[in-house]
Amino acid sequence: MIEKMKFSQKKEAEKNVLIIRDEIDRVLTHARIASDAAAHLLAGQCDAATQTGIRKIVATTPDIRTVSLLRGNEIYCSSVFGAQYFRLAAQSTPPAGFSLMDGNALTPYRSLLIYHAVHAGKSVMVGIDGYYLQYKLKINDRRTDYQMTLNGLTLNAAGQVLTHRDPTASLRYFSPEYQYQISANPVAPVSPNLLLKDIWHEEKSGVFLTFLLSALLSTFTSKTLSQRNTLLFMLEKALDKNELIPFIQPIIEAESGNTVGGEVLMRWKHPQRGHIPPDQFIPLAEQNGLITRITQSGLRHVADALNSAGIIPARDMTLFFNVSAADFINHDLLEECREFRRKTPLSGWQIGLEITEREPVEDTHVAQALCKRLDALGVQISIDDFGTGNSNYRYLMQFRPHYIKIDKVFTSGIETDASKEAIVRNIIAIAQDMRCMTIAEGVETASQKEKLAEMGATHFQGFFFSKPVEIATFFQNTRNPLP
Template structure:
């Protein structure tokens, strides 16, 4: 009887869990793609008055939008169905193909002349016989689709007759009979749809992976059905509950990635990265759990715990660190809601000899920080403590330029996606050079993340980038390997 009664219930629970995962993944992806298109819309509106004007007058403004707006790869002007000016190549003569745009506004292409093997999303802002076309790199779309396409969900972007999946490939859309109960979520702002579903046979796989022990218990030990239900409840814990348990158990640990000077490649600091030392799944990287931590409100106590651990591990070795050693720690919008961060930074600095380290707080941009009386006081007092503020992954977030206007920023960290193209991809090289030029004009330090080759290192050094970080100089590591590495000269 326990087996006969419990098995249908397990099937029902599996279906609900899979459908809930698909809905959550679809909505998450839709919100992020809308954010990308919002950025494209701002760029298009900023130059819309230039449509019809000679390219020589408009080219500079187009390039400014392409380099300053997050996610924007190119900005183009059209007149009478002809693209006549682009931010990349200046004056051109190409067909606009207005009829190819879904709702007259969006077009998903498998590639173009600049990047034939990488998808591009085109946003169109029409106005009578003129229009503005804004290109968004398909890599951003691919990253989002891969992030949300977990083990039990397949998420696709649908625009008109085109489809893009987590592999980044664009194809003609056709209903897939191998998907179970596909869920379509359409944007209310732009003509695109997210489709999330579970492949055929996934229900049985999910059931077997999550409920097989319970099925055995129900079949062999019916009298222990209550224990089986209890185990089932434990398996259904939410990510927030699991992370709360991990925080109490001290499973979140610091890993350190070295920072070197751009002129002589000597060690001058490090970034503290959080890793989850899970008892069964092993070491989990931050990008798999930090977004959940931010949404669940656990990021603040997790970061406080990380700072305490960092003090405990590094402070006893302060005399072995180079002078003015930089220690970077990531913070999010949640840290700026009250003034507790001031006391945490004060305690952190007090653990080291006065003036021996420089604490750098790196602002992430997954959530927007709005200026308030609290944030004004927070950043003022942090500055009084000698704490520096940096914008992390500059050029890819939602609010990089807004932060430069609203807050006193000391440094920009260039995202690894731009550094990876240094010296090869023309567009990314222009963006990279413009970010460095912007930082120099604003008298800000520049940190380049993701340096993995001699070519990238030399390119950045030649342009006066003050600090470099990446696998070329050192991978994230625990405290003991870090201390051993600091004894040796870094690769130059």
């Protein structure tokens, strides 16, 4: 029986390796397409038309994070920094073709793949976020670990770039077109659940099944009892009991200094464990299909609070709720927004949805139809943490947002960091070209605020103005401008 399971697992791994190879081939093909599209721009200077051209390539080509133009080892034009010059050290200049890297100056702790195409002394360098490749390697197979090896470096499903490949891998498949390798290594070859399923469907051996069930019963009971103390189990119960409560961090209009909205952030205070940080339970919810319930809980809590308080603001207020890829696979989100509208008619409170960067939102017919109906309902879209994770130029084309949020990784220390200033100036310029507003996150000092205002940021969010507060406190603060 175990041998049959091993054979089945191998067949499943072989199928998945081919799927992964085809998906990564498609990503690498997009890099070549982007490079070919940018080649004609090498003939000119890094003027406004060239910068618009390379940003359009990034925006319209799937999976692409950056496009840069080089003379020798000097970057003279890029989709991120515009016309700023950067000289690459000889050992840091990627060779022609595809290369894996464990990070760069912009994102030193995030892997990326570079495609470098040389054209008579000049070259185009296309960057692909390693997250896209990592996402392909995370195929739904918990029994097997998949890795990609290119030019002696290996990328695993955790996003790490290793200088060696796994010598124990049982399967290795090469890409004939791009000369990289996908390897598969079993990490959980046999489990009681899989064995039980195999026996039930193939052997139907009643005597052995009865014996096996009795042998597993004590283990199952023990695990079930211990599960009650796990964070996932507690989170499910917390959602059932409405223990997660919304806090709101104000969003400030730069020009007037008025509070014009807020970001709704769900907080969890466990009866025994106390406050549990969002960075512990939000990823857990995303991994286990609970994130849509958290979105629903936030919308319902806030709508009920607004309905009960009966507060009509002096000006329109937009409350932004975080949504993820899971919210775009059906129309449940639309129904929740409609219910919010029904509970708060003509109140001056508007709905905003912040699309998070952690998991990619696929551009499906369902997602497209949902976005159109949300727009018709008056729901405003914001791209969260622009420039990180999946929040890139593709999202600008896909969602046509009302707001772009500038991540605090770029606003922190912007007063003295020329690279961050260049990035933020380009993000603001893109937003202005697309006629959408910007929200600068992580504003903690007056000097940050002044610098960002001078650069053209339209809105602020951060501890300089207020930490996230309970709904009642937020209602009170909206009556007066914050300092």
